[in-house]
Amino acid sequence: MLEALGVSRRYGWRWALRDLSLSVSPGETIALLGKNGSGKTTLLKTFAGLLRPTEGAVRVNGEPISREAKGRIGLLSHDPMLYAGLTIRENLGYFARLFSVESGEIPARVDLLAETLGIVERLDEPVRVLSQGLRQRAALARALLHEPEVVLLDEPFAGLDPEASGRLENVVRALCEGRERIVAFTTHDLSKAFDMAGRIVVLAGGRLAYEENAENSSEEAVLAAFDESSGGSA
Amino acid sequence: MRRFFSVLSAVVEKDLRLEWRTKESLLIMVVFALLVLTLFSFAFGPGGGSGESARAVQAGILWISFLFACVIGLSRTMGVEREDAGFSAMYASPADPSALYLGKVVSVVVLMGIMELVGFAVLAVLYQADVWKSAGTLALIAICATIGIAAAGTLFSAMSARTRTREVLLPVLMFPVLVPVLIAAVKATQAHLGGDGWADSRDWIRLMLVYDVIFLVAASVVFEYILEE
Numbered sequence: 001m002l003e004a005l006g007v008s009r010r011y012g013w014r015w016a017l018r019d020l021s022l023s024v025s026p027g028e029t030i031a032l033l034g035k036n037g038s039g040k041t042t043l044l045k046t047f048a049g050l051l052r053p054t055e056g057a058v059r060v061n062g063e064p065i066s067r068e069a070k071g072r073i074g075l076l077s078h079d080p081m082l083y084a085g086l087t088i089r090e091n092l093g094y095f096a097r098l099f100s101v102e103s104g105e106i107p108a109r110v111d112l113l114a115e116t117l118g119i120v121e122r123l124d125e126p127v128r129v130l131s132q133g134l135r136q137r138a139a140l141a142r143a144l145l146h147e148p149e150v151v152l153l154d155e156p157f158a159g160l161d162p163e164a165s166g167r168l169e170n171v172v173r174a175l176c177e178g179r180e181r182i183v184a185f186t187t188h189d190l191s192k193a194f195d196m197a198g199r200i201v202v203l204a205g206g207r208l209a210y211e212e213n214a215e216n217s218s219e220e221a222v223l224a225a226f227d228e229s230s231g232g233s234a
Numbered sequence: 235m236r237r238f239f240s241v242l243s244a245v246v247e248k249d250l251r252l253e254w255r256t257k258e259s260l261l262i263m264v265v266f267a268l269l270v271l272t273l274f275s276f277a278f279g280p281g282g283g284s285g286e287s288a289r290a291v292q293a294g295i296l297w298i299s300f301l302f303a304c305v306i307g308l309s310r311t312m313g314v315e316r317e318d319a320g321f322s323a324m325y326a327s328p329a330d331p332s333a334l335y336l337g338k339v340v341s342v343v344v345l346m347g348i349m350e351l352v353g354f355a356v357l358a359v360l361y362q363a364d365v366w367k368s369a370g371t372l373a374l375i376a377i378c379a380t381i382g383i384a385a386a387g388t389l390f391s392a393m394s395a396r397t398r399t400r401e402v403l404l405p406v407l408m409f410p411v412l413v414p415v416l417i418a419a420v421k422a423t424q425a426h427l428g429g430d431g432w433a434d435s436r437d438w439i440r441l442m443l444v445y446d447v448i449f450l451v452a453a454s455v456v457f458e459y460i461l462e463e
Contacts, residue, residue: 051463077319083318098244098327
């Protein structure tokens, strides 16, 4: 269970999140929607333990985010978090060690993820020469390398061509099918959100503006919630 | 403990591999140290004079050149972490921040060590300093001083890396804190370039050892908060 309990986060004088409570159960996939600056990325980073809430708490399986808990979370951020001067294989090897993956398992996991994401032939190329789509796939491999229970994806399809987007979509879809896995992704693409997520969550002005099962939800209701900024600014 | 050393070695391996590919930091550090030593050798004449004051000047020039070169190297090394969001990736991982910090320190020590080898050789040639007679003790002094500089430098360069004024901020933060280790390194080096050797340098080496331990422990504890966005 991934929970945000009355979470607020402030950058200087600006509130990015205001008293936000949300819980996601194992096996559930949520799509986080909202305008730019609505607090989606801040919420994902707070869930990942990258940001400390100014108020409130984030819990994974009932426990506050600790170093051990971070080992159960995989984050795909706006920034690929890969070293441009290293090859994909070297990057994945490095992060696998940071995430305490057994050294004997690393090559097999790297190969499997590379095959799934279609980057086998580019594994030994430096990240700096890769296209945006390949970097995104390599970053997703980094986020999934330690087989996390919680997968947080910040605009995973942004800036990708249809082929790369489709391939990534298949991988994310496969992730969502994992029974015990929690997947939360942000997107501006309503059709992808409705297609892939079980629950739609809309943030506006750092607050929870809308939350509904995808099947009971409609695009009109979601779009209406985009403008429901009640006080806070992000 | 196995996890700790696995993380530490992963950081060292990654840093040295990146450096081996680009040679950006090391090359700049060595060239800068060489330039400073060469320029001062012109200012003080061939051999840099003689007697106790000349040895004090030689030791001072040597360590000042190492310190300045180290600032440039640290900026580059931490620049990579900033540009590639390495700090965020580290903080998002379950890795022990102390292991991450010590891994960065070891990488800096290795780079500085290579630069210092060249620096001592240049001191021997341009200043006709007798570095070979006490090579072992000078190596010990260099190791103690380098660990101190790397320990403080890594901490402050990580602190300043995500600020806009990082190039200016790093020396401003780092130099005052490094005064004890710089004085100790200069005095101990001076002693072995022609003083009473071990008798004169013993206390300075002890001071550096205490500094190293205090700084490594304190910085290991606070490094987690520096990684936080």
